[in-house]
Amino acid sequence: MKAHLVTLLSFLVAAQAFYLPGVAPTSYTKGQTIPLYVNRITPSMRHTDAKSKTYVYSYDYYFPRFHFCAPEGGPQKQSESLGSIMFGDRIFNSPFEIKMLENKTCSKLCQPIYSTADAVFVNRNIRAGFKHNWLVDGLPVAKAIIDTKTETQFYGAGFEIGAVDNSNVAHLYNHYELVIEYHERGADEFRVVGVTVNPYSINHADPSNMKCDTEKSTPIVLDQGKDTKVTFSYAVFFVPSDTVWATRWDKYLHVYDPKIQWFSLINFSIIVLFLSLIMSHILVKTLKSDIQKYNEVNLDDEMMDEMGWKLVHGDVFRAPENKMLLSVLVGSGVQILLMSITTAGFALFGLLSPSNRGSLSTVMFILYAVYGCFGSYVSAALYKLFQGEDWKLNMILTPTMIPGSLFALFIFFNFFLIAVKSSGAVPIGTMFAIVLIWFVISLPLSAAGSLLGYKRPSVTLPVKVNQIPRQIPTQPWYLKTPVLALIAGIFPFGSIAIEMYFIYNSLWFNRIYYMFGFLFFCFSLMLVTTLLVSTLLIYYTLCNENYKWQWKSFFIGGGIAAYIFVHALFLSKFKLGGLTSVVLYLGYSFVISVGVGLMCGAVGFLGVFFFVLNIYGQIKID
Ligand SMILES: *[C@@H]1O[C@H](CO)[C@@H](O)[C@H](O)[C@H]1NC(C)=O
Numbered sequence: 001m002k003a004h005l006v007t008l009l010s011f012l013v014a015a016q017a018f019y020l021p022g023v024a025p026t027s028y029t030k031g032q033t034i035p036l037y038v039n040r041i042t043p044s045m046r047h048t049d050a051k052s053k054t055y056v057y058s059y060d061y062y063f064p065r066f067h068f069c070a071p072e073g074g075p076q077k078q079s080e081s082l083g084s085i086m087f088g089d090r091i092f093n094s095p096f097e098i099k100m101l102e103n104k105t106c107s108k109l110c111q112p113i114y115s116t117a118d119a120v121f122v123n124r125n126i127r128a129g130f131k132h133n134w135l136v137d138g139l140p141v142a143k144a145i146i147d148t149k150t151e152t153q154f155y156g157a158g159f160e161i162g163a164v165d166n167s168n169v170a171h172l173y174n175h176y177e178l179v180i181e182y183h184e185r186g187a188d189e190f191r192v193v194g195v196t197v198n199p200y201s202i203n204h205a206d207p208s209n210m211k212c213d214t215e216k217s218t219p220i221v222l223d224q225g226k227d228t229k230v231t232f233s234y235a236v237f238f239v240p241s242d243t244v245w246a247t248r249w250d251k252y253l254h255v256y257d258p259k260i261q262w263f264s265l266i267n268f269s270i271i272v273l274f275l276s277l278i279m280s281h282i283l284v285k286t287l288k289s290d291i292q293k294y295n296e297v298n299l300d301d302e303m304m305d306e307m308g309w310k311l312v313h314g315d316v317f318r319a320p321e322n323k324m325l326l327s328v329l330v331g332s333g334v335q336i337l338l339m340s341i342t343t344a345g346f347a348l349f350g351l352l353s354p355s356n357r358g359s360l361s362t363v364m365f366i367l368y369a370v371y372g373c374f375g376s377y378v379s380a381a382l383y384k385l386f387q388g389e390d391w392k393l394n395m396i397l398t399p400t401m402i403p404g405s406l407f408a409l410f411i412f413f414n415f416f417l418i419a420v421k422s423s424g425a426v427p428i429g430t431m432f433a434i435v436l437i438w439f440v441i442s443l444p445l446s447a448a449g450s451l452l453g454y455k456r457p458s459v460t461l462p463v464k465v466n467q468i469p470r471q472i473p474t475q476p477w478y479l480k481t482p483v484l485a486l487i488a489g490i491f492p493f494g495s496i497a498i499e500m501y502f503i504y505n506s507l508w509f510n511r512i513y514y515m516f517g518f519l520f521f522c523f524s525l526m527l528v529t530t531l532l533v534s535t536l537l538i539y540y541t542l543c544n545e546n547y548k549w550q551w552k553s554f555f556i557g558g559g560i561a562a563y564i565f566v567h568a569l570f571l572s573k574f575k576l577g578g579l580t581s582v583v584l585y586l587g588y589s590f591v592i593s594v595g596v597g598l599m600c601g602a603v604g605f606l607g608v609f610f611f612v613l614n615i616y617g618q619i620k621i622d
Contacts, residue, residue, distance in 0.1 A: 046129030053577025067112035084358025106212035119222035126162035173199035181241035314466030320550035323386035331379025333602025347516035373449035380453030399446035462617035489559030495525035534604035557604020561597025
């Protein structure tokens with residue numbers, strides 16, 4: 001019970017604190033202890049040879065088979081925000097003793113013995129590129145890297161647990177040289193402004209008289225044929241720095257070559273904007289002349305033949321098939337859309353800084369729960385417009401169908417994580433908190449949204465629906481829904497394709513994501529292209545006397561989902577290690593693509609809906 005309370009409390013704290021720019025600075029006095037916390041051991045995408053695999057799940061730092069040194073009295077878990085736990089952070093204390101301004105050249109940690117089975121396990125994970133993620137004063141312990149192009153130094157968060165040498169032998173890093181950069185603020189007031197590590201593999205010949213000589217030493221290799229005893233050690237050096245506390249994250253947020261990205265994006269967006277301008281120009285012009293023609297013409301049989309979209313005026317607002325499902329899906333899409341827009345907005349204004357661990361995911365989760373009211377509102381209003389009768393079912397399905405499926409998948413993936421003893425498995429307490437939030441926040445808000453949506457007067461339709469449905473002429477193959485969806489999906493996908501790489505890296509490999517301005521730009525571009533493409537394609541469909549635009553517009557908007565999924569497959573390079581990695585990777589890629597698909601589907605549908613309302617509102621029907 002205590003754990004639940006801590007989870008809930010820390011979640012509340014995180015939810016309240018998200019508008020603060022980062023965390024408050026800590027000043028240390030000389031000799032004051034600076035705690036070092038260890039987070040989970042995360043996978044990375046490194047292929048040392050043709051046989052090495054990528055894993056997409058992480059382990060606890062104190063997972064017994066790693067034998068990393070624990071503090072006296074056993075490791076203690078640190079409290080974290082809900083989002084942080086959901087996305088896999090598992091933070092513990094550590095045995096490192098670091099005191100401000102006190103250098104240590106060679107301190108012993110512990111001397112575990114690796115059995116042959118554990119040696120196999122650790123060697124496999126060294127080859128797969130698993131990484132340590134330590135935290136000192138809220139900063140990730142990093143490796144200093146030189147960008148060869150710009151010749152600038154930057155920090156890559158985390159460091160490998162070992163290395164593979166030229167003759168393909170795996171070495172375990174057992175000596176950590178920590179370099180802590182401090183900034184002197186005043187008399188006996190120091191702040192930590194950078195933490196880097198140089199990891200070494202040293203075979204300490206005489207553990208009772210260790211030298212920690214990083215230059216003249218042989219590396220340690222875990223023997224897969226017999227037990228190996230390893231001595232862990234560390235060193236700490238304090239170096240002064242001019243960096244001030246406020247800018248200490250700058251070195252971590254390094255973009256390899258910002259010019260290339262912006263260049264390709266601007267290139268692409270100019271093309272998209274240009275095409276969109278031409279497209280909308282043609283569309284508006286055609287529509288204007290259409291409307292003029294329709295409103296002038298005396299009903300004359302010859303003209304009737306070429307009248308295009310006006311012909312279907314008596315059917316264009318006919319309720320679609322499966323109106324329940326469509327309204328629920330559009331409602332769920334709106335919920336995701338609003339969550340994404342708000343999160344991107346928060347991020348854009350720097351409110352979700354990387355120093356607030358888990359703030360991004362917590363905010364997304366809370367927003368998703370709260371925006372259930374808007375989703376249900378849209379769903380109910382649409383269902384009413386479609387003259388649906390079973391509004392109670394609609395009220396129940398909207399907040400349960402998509403979130404419920406998500407939660408079921410989440411639990412399903414959790415079983416796989418438990419099976420491989422990954423730290424990513426979400427504890428029962430957190431599961432409980434998620435369900436509780438959903439019941440307490442999401443359900444009542446959704447019910448209120450549903451009622452409001454159902455009570456509000458429906459949109460007045462500009463044209464009446466005929467009694468007898470019109471026959472739809474045979475459609476050419478390229479106007480069939482799957483073809484249109486595939487054609488349409490390319491454009492919005494193009495606008496976010498570059499971003500997907502970074503998002504996947506931060507999702508699977510714990511990279512820090514920070515290019516929020518860039519993301520916001522791509523995101524907007526994606527929505528605009530979705531709107532334009534859906535409208536244009538539905539215009540052609542209507543001109544071909546096919547009035548069933550509702551599902552079509554949803555699928556045309558959602559066509560991007562197929563591309564996102566296939567792109568994710570290629571990003572994995574088909575080198576996933578083990579069933580769990582495959583299931584998790586495919587599963588989460590599926591969830592993401594469906595989520596984006598629902599969102600863009602809703603955008604497509606609503607955009608086209610207003611387009612149709614507008615054009616049919618401008619013609620005279622006798
Ligand atoms: C600690 O080590 C650093 C790096 O070697 C050195 O510059 C600094 O002077 C040392 N500090 C003390 C107090 O010895």
